Amino acid sequence: MLKKVTKNRTCSADDECRSACEIFMNISKKCMSNYRLILYHILIICIILSAFPPPAQAACNAPPEYTLGVSVVDSPDFVCAGRKGIWKIKVTGHAEASWPATVELTGAATGFGSVDSDGGTVEIEATASSTESLVGNDKIVTITARIAADDFNGPCKTTTTDHFTIFSVKIAKFDRMPPRKSKSVTITVSPSPLPSGVSVILSWTVKKGTAVGDIDLSTYSITKTTDVLITAGELQSTSSNPKLRLDNVALMAKVNGDMCASEVFTVCAHPTNFRTVVDGVDKGNGMLYFKYVWDSDSGNINDLDLLEVGEIIKFPGENFIPPAPFLSWGPFWTYDLWVNGAKGFMEDRHTRHGNFMMQLVKGDYPAYQEYGFRCHRCLKYDWSLKTETKIDHVVEKIDEKWRYRVTKDGKSAKLDLPLPE
Numbered sequence: 001m002l003k004k005v006t007k008n009r010t011c012s013a014d015d016e017c018r019s020a021c022e023i024f025m026n027i028s029k030k031c032m033s034n035y036r037l038i039l040y041h042i043l044i045i046c047i048i049l050s051a052f053p054p055p056a057q058a059a060c061n062a063p064p065e066y067t068l069g070v071s072v073v074d075s076p077d078f079v080c081a082g083r084k085g086i087w088k089i090k091v092t093g094h095a096e097a098s099w100p101a102t103v104e105l106t107g108a109a110t111g112f113g114s115v116d117s118d119g120g121t122v123e124i125e126a127t128a129s130s131t132e133s134l135v136g137n138d139k140i141v142t143i144t145a146r147i148a149a150d151d152f153n154g155p156c157k158t159t160t161t162d163h164f165t166i167f168s169v170k171i172a173k174f175d176r177m178p179p180r181k182s183k184s185v186t187i188t189v190s191p192s193p194l195p196s197g198v199s200v201i202l203s204w205t206v207k208k209g210t211a212v213g214d215i216d217l218s219t220y221s222i223t224k225t226t227d228v229l230i231t232a233g234e235l236q237s238t239s240s241n242p243k244l245r246l247d248n249v250a251l252m253a254k255v256n257g258d259m260c261a262s263e264v265f266t267v268c269a270h271p272t273n274f275r276t277v278v279d280g281v282d283k284g285n286g287m288l289y290f291k292y293v294w295d296s297d298s299g300n301i302n303d304l305d306l307l308e309v310g311e312i313i314k315f316p317g318e319n320f321i322p323p324a325p326f327l328s329w330g331p332f333w334t335y336d337l338w339v340n341g342a343k344g345f346m347e348d349r350h351t352r353h354g355n356f357m358m359q360l361v362k363g364d365y366p367a368y369q370e371y372g373f374r375c376h377r378c379l380k381y382d383w384s385l386k387t388e389t390k391i392d393h394v395v396e397k398i399d400e401k402w403r404y405r406v407t408k409d410g411k412s413a414k415l416d417l418p419l420p421e
Contacts, residue, residue, distance in 0.1 A: 067093045068091070068092070068093040068101070068145060068146075068147060068156050068157065068158045069091070069092040069093050069145075069158060070089060070090070070091050070092075070103070070143055070144075070145035070158050070159065070160050071089070071090050071092075071160060072087065072088070072089060072090075072143065072160065072162045073088040073089065073090050073121055074086075074087075074088040075087045075088065075162050075164060076164055077164055077165060077195075078164060078165040078166070078167055078194075078195060078198055078255070079109065079128035079164060079165075079166060079167075080128065080166075080167060080168065080169060080255055080258065080260035080261075081128055081129065081130045081134075081135055081166050081167065081168040081260075082127065082128065082129075082130035082168075083127070083128060083258060083259070083260060084125045084126065084127050084128070084258075085109065085125075085126055085128060085164070086123055086124070086125055086126075087105060087109075087111065087123070087124045087126055087141070087143070087162065088121055088122075088123050088124075089103050089113070089115075089121060089122050089123075089124060089143055089145075090120070090121045091103060091115045091120075091121075091122070091145045099147040100114055100115060100116045100147070101114065101115045101145050101146060101147045102114045102115075102145070102146050102147075103115065103122055103124060103143065103144070103145050103146075104143075104144050104146075105124060105126045105141050105142070105143055105144075106141070106142050106144070107129075107139075107140050107141045107142045107161075108128065108129050108134050108139035108140055108141045108164070108166060109126040109127060109128045109129065109141040109164075110126055110127055110129075111124040111125055111126025111127065112124065115145075126141070128164075128166045129166060130168070132168075134166055135166050135167065135168050135190050135191070136165070136166065136167075136190075136191050137165045137191060137195065138163050138165070139163065139164060139165065139166050140161050140162070140163055141161065141162050141163075141164065142159055142160075142161050143159060143160050143161065143162060144157055144158070144159045145157060145158055145159075165191075165195055165198075167189065167190060167191060167194055167195075167198070167255075167260075168188075168189070168190045168260075169187065169188070169189055169200055169253045169255075169260040169261040170187070170188045170261055171185065171187050171251060171253060171261050171262070171263040172185050172186040172187070172188075172263075173263060174263065174265055175265055175266065175378060175380075176265050176266040176267065176268050176270075176377075176378045176380075177230065177232050177265060177267060178232065178267070178268070178269045178270070178296070178297045178298035178299075178303070179232050179233065179234060179235060179236050179267055179268075179269060179298050179303060180231075180232060180233070180234060180298060180299065181231070181232055181297070181298060181299075182229050182230065182231040182232075183229070183230050183231075183232075184227050184228070184229050184230075185227070185228050185229075185230055185251070185263075186225070186226075186227050186228075187200070187202070187222060187225065187226055187227075187228055187253060187261075188225045189222065189223070189224055189225050189226075190225075192224040192225045193223045193224040194223045194224065198223065198255065199221050199222065199223050199255070200221070200222050200223070200253050200254070200255055200260065201220065201221055201253070201254050201255070202217055202219070202220050202221065202222065202228065202251070202252070202253055203220065203251075203252050203254070204217070204249060204250060204251050204252065205249070205250050205252065206248055206249055207248050207249070207250050207264065214233045215230065215231065215232055215233050215249065215267075216230070216231040217229070217230055217231075218230075230251065232267045233267065235267070236267050236268050236269065236303060236306075236377060237249065237266045237267045237268055237377050237378075238306070238377065248264075248266065249264065249265055249266065249267060250262050250263070250264045250265075251263045251264075251265070266377055266378040267377075268303075268306075268307075268375055268377035268378050269296045269297055269298035269300070269303035269304055269307070270296075270297050270304075270307065270373065270375060270380070270382075271294040271295065271296060271297070271304060271307070271309055271341055271373050271385065272294065272295050272296065272297040273294060273295040274292060274293075274294040274309075274371065274385040274386060275292065275293060275294070276290060276291070276292055277291050277292070277293050277345075278290055278291035279409070279411060280408060280409055280410070280411025280412075280413075281411075282411075282412070282413040282414065283349075283413065284413075285351070285415060286351050286352045286404050286406060286413055286414065286415030287349055287350070287351040287413055288349070288350040288351070288406050288407075288408060288411060288412065288413035289347070289348070289349055289413075290347070290348040290349075290350075290408070290409075291345060291346070291347050291348070292345065292346050292348065292371065292386070293344055293345045294309060294341075294344065294345075294385070295344075296341075301341075301342055301344045302342050303342075304340070304341030304342045304344075305340065305341070305342045306341075306375070306376040306377050307340075307341035307342075307373055307374070307375045307376065307377070308338040308339065308340060308341055308373060308374050308376075309338065309339055309341050309343075309346055309371070309372075309373045309385070310336050310337055310338035310339065310346075310371070310372065310373070310374070311336060311337050311346070311348065311369055311370065311371050311372075312334065312335070312336040312369070312370050312372070312383065313334065313335055313336070313367055313368070313369050313391075314334045314367065314368045314369075315332045315333070315334065315365075315366075315367055315368075316365065316366065318333050318334065319331045319332075319333060320332045320333075320365075322363075322365040322393070323363045323364075323365060324357055324361055324363050325356050325357040325359070325360050325361050325363050325395050326353075326354065326356065326357075326363060326365070326393070326395070327354060327355045327356055327357045328354040328355055329352075329353045329354040330353070330354075332353075332367075338374075341373060346371075350391055350406050350408055350413070351406065351413070352393075352404060352406070352415070355419075356395065356404070356417060356418065356419065358418070360395060360397075360402045360417060360418065361395070362395060362396055362397060363394075363395050364392060364393060364394040364395065364396075365393055366390055366391065366392055366393075367390075367391040367393070368388050368389070368390055368391070369386075369388070369389050369391055369408070370383045370386065370387065370388050370389070371383070371385040371386035372384065372385050372386075373385060389408060389409060390408070391406065391407070391408045392405075392406065392407045392408075393405075393406050394406075394407070395417065401416065402416070402417040402418065403415065403416055403417060404416075404417055
């Protein structure tokens with residue numbers, strides 16, 4: 001048998017296991033004792049609380065002749081999600097008691113109204129839920145009528161329900177379209193198809209600014225989710241204030257004359273097919289020359305008369321001063337240059353911006369260029385015509401000769417240094 005000597009005492013392995021078990025049992029007994037104590041205290045608290053029950057709400061004990069009643073006189077069969085419908089509610093039984101009644105609609109539609117002590121009916125303008133899960137047929141609205149009648153020892157109320165259809169109409173978002181061009185727009189209807197006899201009527205209107213000519217829709221009435229082809233008119237949106245975005249045309253979807261959805265947009269042309277026609281020609285004296293052209297997505301370049309195409313040049317930092325040997329170059333800030341979009345082309349020249357130090361050393365610095373446009377009809381700024389391009393200005397020594405070089409898009413212009421005095 002294994003032996004272990006600890007201080008002046010010798011124990012067997014079995015003794016050690018037995019001691020461990022005794023310690024565990026003692027701990028368990030203490031835990032059980034604490035557990036029973038906790039249960040005991042909980043029981044005492046429950047007994048005390050049961051001796052003092054919360055006051056019960058007094059029940060309505062109105063006499064039978066004053067029994068409160070509520071009924072639906074008239075209600076909509078369908079309401080567009082998030083829009084309002086009219087429920088005509090009749091309340092009875094409260095007039096004899098000379099108490100006004102309140103009426104609340106909850107559930108698939110929410111609204112509130114009241115009927116005075118003379119009795120009668122109330123028309124409540126309730127808003128249909130816009131929650132996606134509640135869009136569909138046979139939705140339930142709960143109508144509750146109440147009188148807070150002290151004479152009857154408590155509040156009296158009664159409820160009824162009404163069923164109707166909630167449908168939704170959503171027009172796919174789009175911010176603009178070119179004049180004389182067509183665009184397919186998805187109009188989503190739910191449930192699709194709509195109940196029999198229900199249809200969505202489509203129309204358009206000019207909200208502000210100048211007229212844009214006739215806009216044609218491929219259909220003016222739909223009962224299910226449909227791709228509608230919209231064709232813009234001859235004219236473009238214009239505004240007397242060029243700093244304000246002109247969303248002046250609205251595509252509308254109505255049911256029974258009630259607006260269910262609308263989408264506003266601008267009729268305006270934007271540049272497209274931006275391309276290089278002169279791709280980096282060395283014009284001499286260290287000048288690198290490019291030329292860019294573009295088209296109008298309307299098909300007529302003159303439609304870009306209220307739009308500018310331009311470039312933006314960025315440097316490694318604002319107030320940037322190039323390193324040696326670029327003498328008196330800078331400081332440079334981010335800057336932009338623009339031409340009228342109807343011009344249809346833009347020239348781009350990259351060259352030296354100053355002199356060089358008499359004692360030439362190797363040096364370089366970068367600049368970064370993007371091309372884009374800004375539209376004064378829809379106020380869109382877009383720098384995706386030509387994504388960021390790096391422009392390198394370099395002074396280098398090749399075959400014991402100093403040279404200045406400017407490079408962009410893999411094309412370069414060179415100038416031998418030092419320059420003649």
